[in-house]
Amino acid sequence: MKRSSRTRTRRFLQALGAAALAASLAAEAWLVAARLGGGGSSGAVGGGTSGAGGAPGVSETAAPAGLTAAAQPGGASEASTEPVPVLMYHELGDPSGAWSELYVRPDDFRRQMDYLKSHGYETITLAEAVDAWAGRRPMPKKPVVVTFDDGYASTYTVALPILRANHQVATLFLEAGILNRPHGLTDAMVQAWLAAGDELGSHTMTHPDLRRVPAKRLTEEVAGSRTYLAQRFKTVVRTFAYPSGRYDERVVKAVEEAGYEAAVTTEPGLARPDERWTLHRIRINRSDGLKGFIQKLEAAR
Numbered sequence: 001m002k003r004s005s006r007t008r009t010r011r012f013l014q015a016l017g018a019a020a021l022a023a024s025l026a027a028e029a030w031l032v033a034a035r036l037g038g039g040g041s042s043g044a045v046g047g048g049t050s051g052a053g054g055a056p057g058v059s060e061t062a063a064p065a066g067l068t069a070a071a072q073p074g075g076a077s078e079a080s081t082e083p084v085p086v087l088m089y090h091e092l093g094d095p096s097g098a099w100s101e102l103y104v105r106p107d108d109f110r111r112q113m114d115y116l117k118s119h120g121y122e123t124i125t126l127a128e129a130v131d132a133w134a135g136r137r138p139m140p141k142k143p144v145v146v147t148f149d150d151g152y153a154s155t156y157t158v159a160l161p162i163l164r165a166n167h168q169v170a171t172l173f174l175e176a177g178i179l180n181r182p183h184g185l186t187d188a189m190v191q192a193w194l195a196a197g198d199e200l201g202s203h204t205m206t207h208p209d210l211r212r213v214p215a216k217r218l219t220e221e222v223a224g225s226r227t228y229l230a231q232r233f234k235t236v237v238r239t240f241a242y243p244s245g246r247y248d249e250r251v252v253k254a255v256e257e258a259g260y261e262a263a264v265t266t267e268p269g270l271a272r273p274d275e276r277w278t279l280h281r282i283r284i285n286r287s288d289g290l291k292g293f294i295q296k297l298e299a300a301r
Contacts, residue, residue: 080138085301086126086279089104093105108289121142122140126238127239128199147201160193171239172193173202173239175204177207187232201239201240202239203240211250238261239264240263241264255277256277261276262277262279265280266281269281270301
């Protein structure tokens with residue numbers, strides 16, 4: 001990395017991470033109050049409105065969004081030991097080039113979500129899977145978790161209308177630094193995501209290789225991003241995704257100590273409750289289409 005790039009990274013962390021960490025006590029107080037007091041659900045916090053072109057709008061309510069059963073009294077159930085397929089998406093589109101496999105064509109995504117619905121799969125957020133594993137809610141007969149990494153605008157413009165049409169939910173692992181930048185989600189888009197009943201998790205502040213950052217930077221990226229997102233969007237940030245799937249024992253410990261309840265990797269396979277800090281996922285690529293999607297889903301089981 002060039003000196004100018006390192007300087008920009010440091011300045012960005014100072015602008016975002018330091019501000020979040022300076023207010024961490026206030027944020028943690030809010031999180032504790034939310035967990036003890038309840039007052040929300042993993043469902044929609046407000047009905048929202050539809051914007052131009054059928055894109056989902058932003059709810060007007062000021063109530064905290066995204067609070068799941070773990071933040072509420074009651075809801076006891078038998079703890080599930082069932083592994084869950086967790087699907088991994090990045091961006092929806094159809095570009096060419098070296099990174100094209102990270103994209104999924106919008107029509108393919110629509111067909112994949114339709115397949116889940118027509119074949120009896122029930123989408124839940126990752127936080128809801130954690131709750132089912134802990135006995136705080138029942139596990140569906142055919143659960144599946146849909147996740148998006150990074151925070152590209154297509155998560156809102158393409159994925160959210162499809163998910164809403166099918167009454168499905170998903171988890172977004174948001175890199176804080178992509179907010180309000182070209183091709184990234186805006187604050188209003190994230191608010192609409194939460195208002196629709198979807199989950200917001202963290203993907204750090206700037207997407208570094210966490211194995212190679214010093215202790216202070218690790219805290220800023222892991223704990224700082226949780227505090228930052230919780231304050232900015234008034235939601236409980238319960239889950240985490242390792243940037244590029246890279247982690248070691250030190251990184252896992254930092255994630256656990258930051259207060260997250262689960263973390264996902266890029267390792268293939270089903271997510272199992274006894275691997276809560278290194279959950280596996282099923283990567284969905286551009287070349288999969290519907291046939292490859294079905295094959296991956298069935299092979300994982």
